Amino acid sequence: MKTERLLAITMILLDKKQISASQLAKTLEVSVRTIYRDIHSLSEAGIPVTTLPGINGGIQIMDNYKIDKNFFTSSDITSLLIALESLSQNVSPIQINQTFEKIKTLIPANFLEEIEFKSNQIAIDLTPWTSNHTLQPFLEIIKTAMDQSRSLCFDYEDNHGRKTKRIVEPYRLVLKEISWYLQAYCLEKEDFRTFKISRIQNLAFSSTFVPREFKAQPLGHEPFYGKKFTLITLKVTNKIREQLVDKFGPLHYSPYKDTEKLIVSFPFMEDDFGYNLLLSFGNQCECLEPPHVRAELKSRIENLLELYQNN
Known part of the structure; x- marks a missing residue:
């Protein structure tokens, strides 16, 4: 982790020329004391980093400094190549090729074969099984808008089916x-x-805008805020066990009598997402308790059956 942070500090200094310790600490989510320890480590490694006191002071790197190829280990460059490859299906191929060429200039000749071998050991495919053909053009438009500080206009349909027209500043x-x-x-x-x-x-695209202060917020926490979880017990097949592990991590399973099925308990959120998830497992999963969750699942199944019987 420290090596990655030292590399990040070096790249930030090469890009911004000068930055305060507090800004670096905020960007990298560490303390100011940690930043000063990292600066000392960079200096010991031979990178000409200096600190200037005063209101207009800060941390800077010597003008015209270039990173020595040996600064990057084979593991560092392998990680960069794997990360780029994982995004290659969603980012413009031209941009990817240009970035690859730049990274290759950082690879010492005696590392080329080793890095190529290591980077082929891990493949990260982030594309869905079924592709959305409108996605790639939209990503390119949004990225261009962010680069040029241009606002965007579009029609938007929320998860309740409500349609609105929006003009936004993309960040x-x-x-x-x-x-x-x-x-x-x-x-x-x-x-x-x-x-x-x-x-x-x-x-x-719409008009240009002056960027305002933006504080990035992680996704994934909002839907769960303030909601209660219910401990449910399921009878599942081994096929469902793999899917549950993918979504919820390791869970404790026990055999169900003398069958090949398993018993598992885990926290369950009683909303449409949770019930639809259980129903998506079909006859590979049965909720045993609590009774009210089992009853709700039965009601939803009956409503679905009624829909098809009426038609």
């Missing part, structure tokens, strides 16, 4: 599981909002 693209999200300032709501890209239609 951040986020990939969460298999879905892309846009974090932007909505001029209609006069606040920051998160938009799911797959719900956007008729995306187009």
Whole structure:
């Protein structure tokens, strides 16, 4: 972790020329004391980093300094290549090729074969099983808008089916599981909002804007805030066990009598997402308790059956 942080500090200094310790600490989410220890480590490694006191002071790196190829280990460059490869399906191939070429200039000749071998040991494929053909063009438009500080206008449909027209200032693209999200300032709501890209239609550029202060917020916590979990017990097959591990991590399983099925308990959120998740497992999963969750599942199944019987 420290090596990655030292590399990040070096790249920030090469880009910004000068920055305060407090700004670096905020950016890297560490203490100011840690930043000063890292600066000392960089100096000991031979990188010409200096600190200037005063109001207009800060941390800077010597002009015209270039990173020595030996500064990067084979593991550092392998990690960079794997990360780039994982995004290659969603980012412009031209941009990827240009970045690859730049990184290759950092590889000492005696490391080339080793790095190529290591980078082929891990493959990260972030593309969904079924592709959305509108996704790639939308990502390119949004990225261009962020680079040029141009606002975007589009039609948006929320998860309740409500359709609205939005004009937003784009600030951040986020990939969460298999879905892309846009974090932007909505001029209609006069606040920051998160938009799911797959719900956007008729995306187009609008006027330029002056970027405002944006504090990135992680996705994934909002839907669970203030909600209670219910401990449920399921009878599942080995096939479902793998899917549960993927979604919830290691769980404790016990055999169910003399069958090949298993018993497992885990915290369950009683909302549409939770019930739809259980129903998506079909006859590979049965809720045993508590009774009210089992009854709700039965009611939903009966409603679905009624729908098909009526038609």
